[in-house]
Amino acid sequence: MSGISDSFQRPISYLRISVTDRCNLRCVYCMPPEGIVLIPHSDVLRYEEILSVVRVAAAMGINRVRLSGGEPLARAGLVDFVRMLSEVKEIEDLSLTTNGVLLKDQAAALKDAGLKRVNVSLDSLRRKRFKEITGHDRLPDVLDGIGEAEKVGLAPIKVNVVVMRGVNEDELLDFARLTVGGWNVRFIELMPILQKGARQPEFVSAKEMWDALSSLGALQACSPLAGNGPASYYQLPGARGTIGFITPVSDHFCFKCNRLRLTADGKLLPCLLESGEIDLRSALRSGASSEDIRQLILKAVASKPEGHRVSQGVVNQRRPMTQVGG
Ligand code: SAM
Numbered sequence: 001m002s003g004i005s006d007s008f009q010r011p012i013s014y015l016r017i018s019v020t021d022r023c024n025l026r027c028v029y030c031m032p033p034e035g036i037v038l039i040p041h042s043d044v045l046r047y048e049e050i051l052s053v054v055r056v057a058a059a060m061g062i063n064r065v066r067l068s069g070g071e072p073l074a075r076a077g078l079v080d081f082v083r084m085l086s087e088v089k090e091i092e093d094l095s096l097t098t099n100g101v102l103l104k105d106q107a108a109a110l111k112d113a114g115l116k117r118v119n120v121s122l123d124s125l126r127r128k129r130f131k132e133i134t135g136h137d138r139l140p141d142v143l144d145g146i147g148e149a150e151k152v153g154l155a156p157i158k159v160n161v162v163v164m165r166g167v168n169e170d171e172l173l174d175f176a177r178l179t180v181g182g183w184n185v186r187f188i189e190l191m192p193i194l195q196k197g198a199r200q201p202e203f204v205s206a207k208e209m210w211d212a213l214s215s216l217g218a219l220q221a222c223s224p225l226a227g228n229g230p231a232s233y234y235q236l237p238g239a240r241g242t243i244g245f246i247t248p249v250s251d252h253f254c255f256k257c258n259r260l261r262l263t264a265d266g267k268l269l270p271c272l273l274e275s276g277e278i279d280l281r282s283a284l285r286s287g288a289s290s291e292d293i294r295q296l297i298l299k300a301v302a303s304k305p306e307g308h309r310v311s312q313g314v315v316n317q318r319r320p321m322t323q324v325g326g
Helices: 047-060 078-086 103-113 127-134 139-152 169-178 206-216 280-284 290-302
Strands: 014-019 064-068 093-098 119-120 158-165 184-189 232-235 244-246 260-261 268-270
Touching: 014 047, 014 232, 014 244, 047 078, 047 260, 064 078, 064 158, 078 103, 078 268, 078 290, 127 139, 139 268, 158 206, 158 290, 169 184, 169 206, 206 244, 260 290, 268 280, 268 290, 280 290
Parallel strands: 014 064, 014 260, 064 093, 093 119, 119 158, 158 184, 184 244
Antiparallel strands: 232 244, 260 268
């Protein structure tokens, strides 16, 4: 298969899908406690509609799909949808990003339906603090979810930690120590994407994180984990797991961006942090053929910007992270 490339010769092989903008947590930097204006149910793509987009994209060279949200496990019928996606033969890597709250009960069924692996977002290992950050006392559920995902083989599991000054940066070493026993932890720089009413804690750069981790020993660069995503990976001496850094702000990785995003309401986004979107939902609901959808996907690929400008303080994305999948 020849695949598709954008105007900057980047091969596009990855589709990240927000299956819902609803979430069962209220992380301070993502949503205000009262929530945000939700997409009306009738505007959210039905699973069959998403599947038809995936089929066309797969025939064009997309071979990795990640489901996100909102909280994907909060949408009814997700396991059946995973099964439908896993039958698209070109998709080699089918994964999910979740807050883990509902993972324990769904992990085995998801694995059985064909999901390969999960990323779990977890910003604190301390129960009281977890509740302060997310608005809900669900840390034990998340830890149980990770345990169950491990047990059923949704591997490798990556634990994503957004590091925030004065909030959780004092847990860097605790998270890093868990990699010795086999956890794969990725520290993420907070992006300045603020929703009305949400709080923006202070940014911590990956360089600062790195310096803080040096007290645990010299980090050795290692090969990337499954997924070929934007993180750079390291290991502590003798560790079974890995430490990753994702640096959207201090050192953006746009030059190797390989992705498109599908919002919960059916818009294709060429870039996480720039404006611009292609309306697939209207096309899908007015009888578009596969060729019409293919042309719209090509249009989105052709309009991918060379890079975003978040390091210069410019964020043109007006949609909440829950609609674009984080
Ligand atoms: N509910 C799922 C979860 O928690 O993983 C999927 C959606 S959530 C929006 C996806 C990811 O985006 C989470 O890891 C979250 O921490 C991250 N995220 C949201 N806002 C962010 C920001 N301003 N900077 C960095 N990461 C952010």
